[in-house]
Amino acid sequence: MFTTFTNNKTTSMKPINIKQKLEKFDKQWHPHQIATVDNMQVILAKIQGEFVWHSHKEEDELFFVQKGTLFMRFRNVENPENEWSETIHEGEIIVVPKGVEHCPTTLEGEEVHLLLFEQLSTKHTGEVAHEKTQTAYPNI
Amino acid sequence: MFTTFTNNKTTSMKPINIKQKLEKFDKQWHPHQIATVDNMQVILAKIQGEFVWHSHKEEDELFFVQKGTLFMRFRNVENPENEWSETIHEGEIIVVPKGVEHCPTTLEGEEVHLLLFEQLSTKHTGEVAHEKTQTAYPNI
Numbered sequence: 001m002f003t004t005f006t007n008n009k010t011t012s013m014k015p016i017n018i019k020q021k022l023e024k025f026d027k028q029w030h031p032h033q034i035a036t037v038d039n040m041q042v043i044l045a046k047i048q049g050e051f052v053w054h055s056h057k058e059e060d061e062l063f064f065v066q067k068g069t070l071f072m073r074f075r076n077v078e079n080p081e082n083e084w085s086e087t088i089h090e091g092e093i094i095v096v097p098k099g100v101e102h103c104p105t106t107l108e109g110e111e112v113h114l115l116l117f118e119q120l121s122t123k124h125t126g127e128v129a130h131e132k133t134q135t136a137y138p139n140i
Numbered sequence: 141m142f143t144t145f146t147n148n149k150t151t152s153m154k155p156i157n158i159k160q161k162l163e164k165f166d167k168q169w170h171p172h173q174i175a176t177v178d179n180m181q182v183i184l185a186k187i188q189g190e191f192v193w194h195s196h197k198e199e200d201e202l203f204f205v206q207k208g209t210l211f212m213r214f215r216n217v218e219n220p221e222n223e224w225s226e227t228i229h230e231g232e233i234i235v236v237p238k239g240v241e242h243c244p245t246t247l248e249g250e251e252v253h254l255l256l257f258e259q260l261s262t263k264h265t266g267e268v269a270h271e272k273t274q275t276a277y278p279n280i
Binding site for chain 1: 154174176177200226228232236258
């Protein structure tokens with residue numbers, strides 16, 4: 001599947017309220033852009049259950065948990081059975097370095113709210129094409 | 141005054157708790173680095189009172205209020221009497237675009253806790269040298 005990734009740069013000099021922005025959408029696994037900083041963007045996402053194993057070859061990715069508990073699974077691309085995980089609570093951040101395979105997950109059906117900080121060019125599921133893959137993030 | 145700005149890149153795959161990191165320092169106007177994402181960094185700062193008017197010629201700067209209320213003053217570099225401000229509450233973000241003169245301020249002696257996203261190269265007070273200027277941010 002060939003996809004064009006089309007996030008644009010936006011600049012606002014007004015306060016952006018995270019909770020109010022999170023009320024603007026319900027769809028899970030559909031990131032929405034709320035701000036940009038140079039070539040980076042701030043996006044919000046609501047997730048529940050298990051995402052898709054993927055990595056971003058050239059880009060780090062920061063996850064900041066706004067609500068709930070994120071269970072971030074990692075695995076070694078050369079030895080996929082070597083899997084480990086980190087538990088990230090509300091008010092905590094984790095950075096996934098470039099090239100590291102990861103699979104954001106939530107436990108026991110909890111909906112988790114995330115703020116992510118990543119490059120405008122970062123693709124949702126890296127080079128993996130999946131039914132959950134989004135090819136652009138609406139600005140809200 | 142010639143200063144070398146020396147923030148380094150760090151990568152952690154462990155959760156980073158914002159409140160716990162904020163407990164690790166008391167000094168106001170002294171940013172501390174808690175994470176990096178590609179060429180950007182996440183820093184924490186405690187501020188009280190008025191900072192220094194400055195701008196960053198090439199870099200946007202994001203402020204995310206973790207505690208208290210930030211009063212961000214702006215002015216037009218070509219007409220400094222043209223001044224305005226925005227009030228940013230806890231849980232809110234503001235992005236200061238590159239080239240825009242700003243002066244972070246708190247009201248009525250309140251200590252405000254900030255999380256900032258900015259480039260590793262972004263200087264504390266832009267091209268302004270001031271007694272408050274820090275030339276490196278300790279990693280905590």
